Amino acid sequence: EVQLVQSGAEVKRSGDALRISCKASGYTFSNYWIGWVRQMPGKGLEWMGIIYPGDSDTKYSPSFQGQVTISADKSINTAFLQWSSLKASDSAMYYCARHIFALGSYYGDVWGKGTTVNVSS
Amino acid sequence: YELTQPPSVSVSPGQTARITCSSDDLPKQLVHWYQQKPGQAPVLVIYKDTERPSGIPERFSGSDSGTTVTLIISGVQAEDEADYYCLSADISGSYGLFGGGTKLTVL
Numbered sequence: 001e002v003q004l005v006q007s008g009a010e011v012k013r014s015g016d017a018l019r020i021s022c023k024a025s026g027y028t029f030s031n032y033w034i035g036w037v038r039q040m041p042g043k044g045l046e047w048m049g050i051i052y053p054g055d056s057d058t059k060y061s062p063s064f065q066g067q068v069t070i071s072a073d074k075s076i077n078t079a080f081l082q083w084s085s086l087k088a089s090d091s092a093m094y095y096c097a098r099h100i101f102a103l104g105s106y107y108g109d110v111w112g113k114g115t116t117v118n119v120s121s
Numbered sequence: 122y123e124l125t126q127p128p129s130v131s132v133s134p135g136q137t138a139r140i141t142c143s144s145d146d147l148p149k150q151l152v153h154w155y156q157q158k159p160g161q162a163p164v165l166v167i168y169k170d171t172e173r174p175s176g177i178p179e180r181f182s183g184s185d186s187g188t189t190v191t192l193i194i195s196g197v198q199a200e201d202e203a204d205y206y207c208l209s210a211d212i213s214g215s216y217g218l219f220g221g222g223t224k225l226t227v228l
Contacts, residue, residue: 037163037219045155045163045206047217061216095162102169105210106217107153109174111162 002026004034004096004112011118012086019082020115022096029077030054033099033106036070036081039114040092050099050106051079088121122146122211124220131226138194140223142207145188152190153208154183156201163206167192194225202227 007021024034035050049060053072060070069082079096094115097108125143132138142152152170155163165174167183170190180195194201207220 035217044204044222045157045208045219047208047219049216059216061218097163100168102151104149104214105151105153105208107151107165107168107208108163109165109168111164113162 002098002110004098004110006094006096006112006115009116009118011120014086014088014119014121016086016119017082017084018086018117019080020094020117022079022081022112024077024079024098027098029072030074033101034072034079035097035099035106035108036068036079037095037097037108038064038092039095048081048094053079086117086119088119090117091119092117122218124207124209124218126205126207126220126223128221129224129226131228132197133228134199135196138192138197138201138225140192140194140205140225141189142191142209142220143189144209146209146212149212150209150214152183152185154192155206155208156203157206158203166205197225197227199227201225 003025005023030053033050036048038046048064049070051058051070072079096112098110099106154167156166157163166181170185171183182193184191206222
């Protein structure tokens, strides 16, 4: 069974660094894109970016380019989302999802349960 | 680049719900649809415009008409009440983009 298990909820302060994780199982991690989606409280889904663990090729939404870093460690089948300096506006639920490439677009077919990040100012 | 969805759609049980997703670039990119219920992660219900993942009821289908793609839920049931999002990509396939979401209310 394909599964994505995300790390637990985080409570941080503005300016803190943070890395959250998403551990994959049940498939060959290196062969699929994996990425992150943000959902701010009461708002819609926002596509942040994806990484191909096989060669670390990474794609970011222009809205998130330079704001976060997406990485992956093939040796432990885990993807990461990282901030160097959190802002209160980063408070949100973050989902990881395995992505499939389909003729110029990507879609997430398997999702984690989400990681809540709460940043106080 | 934007994907436009109606904020809300309401239907009675047993009726057909149609949720649209529109953009000038859609004829060149595939669209995928997600269902999200409160407190839960999104679930893929339609991919590549019209394909249905295994385990998704047959009442969910998709249609494509130029700059507008439609999620169709036939014979709506109370359990279908949820937020629905379309997902596509920019014209170069460099990044993904969600529509703003549509709240489906089953009356």
